[in-house]
Amino acid sequence: MRLRAGRPRSQGAASIAAARSCDILRAMTERKRRGRAERRLQARTEQRLTRELDRLARMQPGGAPDRPLVIDTPAVVELRAVARPCPLCGGSLRLKAHTAEVIEDVRLRVAAVACTACGSERSLYFRLEWPSLH
């Protein structure tokens, strides 16, 4: 009786220990899983925010070919292009190229800029409007 009673007790202790380590493992896995999920969620939120900021930047004057900034001399293109901070992170912009393009029959100056902080690239559009002479 005593022996038979002892065996199940030790098995019980073993299984309790096993269950406990299993709980610890489960808790660790759960914590890891939650950490990953949180990181994923955070990454997704940041991506969404970046997309939204990018969309807003394109809606600003100069952000798209159909809403160019009006200038009276091409000399200001480069200054104006880097005057504003990066719309995504607030970093400063660096001019990569300044080109003259015709987009949908409109002659535009296009400044390609890149952010020195986050590396995002965008184009800013300018339309030359010579001052009237009368």
Ligand SMILES: [Zn+2]
């Ligand atoms: Zn940036």
